[in-house]
Amino acid sequence: MRVHFTVNGRPQQADDVWEGESLLYVLRERLGLPGSKNACEQGECGSCTVRLDGVPVCSCLVAAGQAEGREVVTVEGLADHARQRARGCGESGGSCGTSLDEAKAWKPDGADSQTGEGGELSPVQQAFIDAGAVQCGFCTPGLLVAADETLERNPNPSDADIREALSGNLCRCTGYEKIMDAVRLAAARQSEGV
């Protein structure tokens, strides 16, 4: 079957999709977006978390066909998503597009192709790096999408709020302490407008 949906603000189409394929599989194997991870493929670990029409979901549990016509945000689009939110558009998690002026002013983001450095990160992405919340990094994309959504809903979460919000995301490396630090740091920077 053929599936159309919007990923990170861009319309996408996948052909020859077998009906049993998950949204995760189509993102990873057909659309070249392997950022969403495949740690359990049974909805227990949260490593595949994406926003579907704004709602965080385990993309391994969403059949690709269920995404038809909907808007998906993955870790690859998180920085753009955060930027647009900061500008006050795309409340539902979708995009408000690129204005003509912006398009004219477009430049490559200057990211180093080897290290990825130089590109602009979302506050929560930067906080994960700065706080040491990344070790092997396999849980990181899902945690980032979940943490970003948490802070969107609740800009000043208590520790208990953070733990509750991220309880669907397993991490095996960090013991979660640095992840707590990262979310607190992102919240603090956000409230200071940094």
Next chain:
Amino acid sequence: MPTNGVPTKITQGSGTKGGIGESTLRPDGTLKVTGEFAYSSDMWHEDMLWGQILRSTVAHAEIVSIDTAEALATPGVYAVMTYDDLPAEVKHYGLEIRDTPVLAHGKVRHHGEPVAIVAADHPETARRAAAKIRVEYRELPVITDEASATAPDAVLVHEHRDDHHAGHVPHPNIVHRQPIVRGDVAAARGRADVIVEGEYTFGMQDQAFLGPESGLAVPEEDGGVHLYIATQWLHSDLRQIAPVLGLPEDKVRMTLAGVGGAFGGREDLSMQIHACLLALRTGKPVKIVYNRFESFFGHVHRHPAKLYYEHGATADGKLTHVKARIVLDGGAYASASPAVVGNASSLGVGPYAVDDVDIEAIALYTNNPPCGAMRGFGAVQACFAYEAQMDKLAARLGMDPVELRQRNAMEQGTLLPTGQPVDSPAPVAELLRRVKAMPMPPERQWESSEGADVRQLPGGLSNTTHGEGVVRGVGYAVGIKNVGFSEGFDDYSTARVRMEVVGGEPVATVHTAMAEVGQGGVTVHAQIARTELGVTQVTIHPADTRVGSAGSTSASRQTYVTGGAIKHACELVREKVLELGRRKLGSYHPAWAHAELLLEGGKVVTDGGEVLADLVDVLGDEAVEVEEEWRHRPTEPFDLRTGQGNGHVQYSFAAHRAVVEVDTELGLVKVIELACAQDVGKALNPLSVVGQIQGGTTQGLGVAVMEEILVDPTTAKVRNPSFTDYLIPTILDTPTIPVDVLELADDHAPYGLRGIGEAPTLSSTPAVLAAIRAATGLELNRTPVRPEHLTGTA
């Protein structure tokens, strides 16, 4: 982070930014937060096929027949292979003993053993085709424990053993046996005022790394293959893979793909050979990715163990003797069992000074899942038992459990039961003092003006209590872990370091085969190069087999050994650079000939701080490159009868204090805080050090209260191979983990550092158990503790 202790002397390059001792950030951090970091399961190749493994549905059986016809006829299937299709004489592999068939031959020895492999153009096609392979089994009796393994008429798991342990084991179903005998336990027992005995059970733990076993094998034009793989040791894989493919090692190229955690579970091969076989058979790239269900069958686990201990002490709390018997279940194949036996026995009394010791450790061959390396490696199981014994002894003596430990704590110079002196700082008593001195979390933290916050209570959001029946307990534990490969293993690493001018700046390139599995080796490698070479820009070359072996990313050894190799190679590069400088510029300044010269901030400077030259001018368009192997001090094997010998390189010590709250009515445990004090020798990257300690602590917490692979004792089949049924700690299960880092230099090690990754996994578990015992008054001789053990309904 609070740090203390003797600062390590660093002269070279201490003025260069981003050197050792700083919390520099991960070089792969940006790629990992943007989703661009390429893990082994993200590999993709035009025209690639997907591989699938068919695994045994029974634990122990003869294979009567395998019919692959229907699978082969499935549209989209390119190849189906069984044992009969293996191309070379060599059809087995293994870390130490080559006892593991690439594909089952005539017999399967455990549930989930690979029997056949399939390549198809879609993963679902491959899965369905594998399901069409018909295997007829004739089931055999299962060996599941010591009694069934060593019974006089026991079926042999491996019939014709000819490995180097076969000659000294008391039964062919015992992989390896190591006694450690020192002093005279019978005489010492006579001096004991108090003797305590205990029998302990340690459950089977899974590494549960999040990145599934996966990789991509690409056939190459010269008949070889290039494997992109997540592993802990590229060269060990290579040594096992190439003979099975019938290829010389130089035709099997290996590049490390992104590794999503390891914790010991990637020390053995998983899908490496299968992917290569299918790629060479089909002539197409083949990708294999396990799902979580398969991952539980696809790697070895931590050995479950039965431990029998006797401790004696005088009335003033001095240990008289320790007697122990440790039975580790190695499962169907040897994997790392012999070395796990060596650790469990040699470290079997823990970080205590005891003169009279009689320990025996064995690993069994059974039809249970194969067990091997996992963080802590034999020392974990022993620590759980000897720390329970120390608490039992303290209770019997009416002593404070921390004081009893301190009274018997080993120090620098103490002899291990192997007769080996501990020849670097051993701050066991000090770590206990520090962890005890940390402020206690306040009582009844769940109380708020709006009533109880159930999220902070046992049972959490299940809303099972608002504080009724909840009792607090506090427990302590301390442990000792060896660092590096022991028992005479030639434990070396190789580093290639290159220095040249790129874009007008001096740049160092560090090339090793070290497997970065998340621990942050790549971060500290760059820091070492900056410190030694005085440059800011360091490129970490991708790890592959085009450089010599780095040894395994395990045994807490990489910062020590590959870090040591990089330091050594940098020193040689530095000498060459200075030689170049003397040749080119020596006539301009007498200091070139006479002064102690350093590389710092991109310049050659005298030890007095005078700048002699820019590295850019010294190097010009020349590149300076060195590749060298580096070794730590040699070790020796343990005597097979007495266990005596200088078997270890270095030790790592950590202590924990656990604070738990237990809903005694429902048997639910909430760990409130798990504080840790650890000596790290020298924190090369303090942020990463704390991250390792917190992560290791949490894995210890997991096996204390939830993690266990359940194997049916009558069928030897795995009952919970999923994250639905095998639970690892979530962020709600994990408490705050305050960390106190001590830095007492080990003069034998680079920068005085200690390997740190494993020690926190040891003492975490017994500390939590001790706290639960303190809260409930129950004996609790097994881990993990489940609700039924606390409510008496087990």
